[in-house]
Amino acid sequence: MSETEDQTEARMRFIYTIRSRGVTDARVLSAMEKIDRKAFVTGIFADRAYEDMPLPIACGQTISQPSVVALMTEALQVGPRDKVLEIGTGSGYQAAILSQLARRVYTVERHRTLARDAQRLFDELGLTNITAMVTDGSHGLPDIAPFDRIIVTAAAEDPPGPLLAQLRVGGIMVVPVGQSDTVQQLIRVTRNEDGYEYEELRAVRFVPLVEGLGQ
Numbered sequence: 001m002s003e004t005e006d007q008t009e010a011r012m013r014f015i016y017t018i019r020s021r022g023v024t025d026a027r028v029l030s031a032m033e034k035i036d037r038k039a040f041v042t043g044i045f046a047d048r049a050y051e052d053m054p055l056p057i058a059c060g061q062t063i064s065q066p067s068v069v070a071l072m073t074e075a076l077q078v079g080p081r082d083k084v085l086e087i088g089t090g091s092g093y094q095a096a097i098l099s100q101l102a103r104r105v106y107t108v109e110r111h112r113t114l115a116r117d118a119q120r121l122f123d124e125l126g127l128t129n130i131t132a133m134v135t136d137g138s139h140g141l142p143d144i145a146p147f148d149r150i151i152v153t154a155a156a157e158d159p160p161g162p163l164l165a166q167l168r169v170g171g172i173m174v175v176p177v178g179q180s181d182t183v184q185q186l187i188r189v190t191r192n193e194d195g196y197e198y199e200e201l202r203a204v205r206f207v208p209l210v211e212g213l214g215q
């Protein structure tokens with residue numbers, strides 16, 4: 001189906017807004033252009049898919065604000081040979097963006113419905129290098145580790161130990177850290193030969209990383 005002029009214009013404005021929030025990486029911008037956020041927002045909020053706002057999805061969760069998705073993706077510095085782990089599939093939008101930049105993406109979600117719907121969407125869109133799994137992401141995926149990049153899209157009080165352990169030497173993890181009901185700090189952790197380096201990137205607001213499986 002071809003897009004209406006209004007939709008084309010809305011998508012152009014969408015990319016313009018993301019650039020104006022400070023995202024400059026051409027590969028990230030081109031991934032944001034290619035993956036249509038509208039496919040990941042359903043029901044009454046679909047009309048607002050190109051607004052720079054988080055929106056409600058099923059299971060009481062949210063699809064993140066697109067400029068935050070872009071900034072986190074840029075901060076992750078993903079390369080074409082990277083194996084990436086995402087914690088918190090949600091709508092699948094962030095994983096779809098990562099799929100354009102990485103060799104392989106594993107995304108994990110504690111709500112079965114969200115993981116199933118996201119996997120269905122990846123299949124429909126032909127995004128064959130993403131696998132969605134149902135599990136408590138705070139334990140990571142020990143059988144598939146180590147990862148070149150890890151992105152956590154729910155807020156933890158501290159970067160979870162198993163995730164730090166599953167990061168390859170030279171690897172990068174981006175994670176929002178802080179109490180769930182306040183503003184959190186987005187942290188970039190780089191693992192080097194001697195240990196871990198931490199950088200504070202910016203204030204963000206995410207739903208909490210919750211233990212165990214959901215409904």
Ligand code: SAH
Pocket residue numbers: 061062063064087088089090091092093094095108109110111114135136137138153154207208209210211212214
């Ligand atoms: N990345 C998503 C937005 C994530 S919202 C997107 O692009 O749409 C955060 C998600 O993390 C929610 O869907 C929530 O259910 C999930 N989550 C929270 N704690 C989790 C855990 N311990 N393991 C896996 N997923 C978790």
